[in-house]
Amino acid sequence: MPPKRSIHQVTLQLTAGAAAVAELGKMLGQTGVNLVEIKRRYDELTAAQRGDVVPVRVTVFDDRSFALQLRTPPTSFLIRRALGAAGSARPGHDTAGTLTSAQLRAVAERKLPDLNTDDLDKAVRIVAGTARSMGVRVQG
Structure with a gap:
């Protein structure tokens, strides 16, 4: 099986524990990735920092899977x-x-x-x- 190929990468500044699906949709809607799943995983990862702005780098692969990489707040x-x-x-x-x-x-x-x-x-x-x-x- 060939390795996954990255087709889209974007860094978003979202509110920890309460990411807005509309904000995700603006930047990732055209990729066809499951936005609700990204929101759920981001909220899980940032639940301890609720209320902070926690940037996340979202990488979408050619098979519509994704990877999240959290950053420190600005x-x-x-x-x-x-x-x-x-x-x-x-x-x-x-x-x-x-x-x-x-x-x-x-x-x-x-x-x-x-x-x-x-x-x-x-x-x-x-x-x-x-x-x-x-x-x-x-x-x-």
């Missing part, structure tokens, strides 16, 4: 959650709040698997850059 989402507020409407002019070094480190530790570094100190600097671009002051 850095901006994690920063907003740690801050307890949204970013600034005018970054560089207005400040949305301040992140402590402990909060910054916690976000970097959670995001580390998806960053292009294995060093936690470099990951903290990457997250700090994202925070600054959102209008969030970084302490320490």
Whole structure:
């Protein structure tokens, strides 16, 4: 039997534990894959993170089977959650709040698997850059 061939691959940002079938249908409807089965499996895998935005890479194969690969939540989402507020409407002019070094480190530790570094100190600097671009002051 020949190996499965990937015919479609897409990354979606869905709400953990409560993926919307309509959102899946927009991106995967033309592939003919079972959308309800994708939703059920995604909701199962992300039930512990309910309420978070958890990106997933969906790969559809030529036999209409699929594979799901979960990612960590977006850095901006994690920063907003740690801050307890949204970013600034005018970054560089207005400040949305301040992140402590402990909060910054916690976000970097959670995001580390998806960053292009294995060093936690470099990951903290990457997250700090994202925070600054959102209008969030970084302490320490």
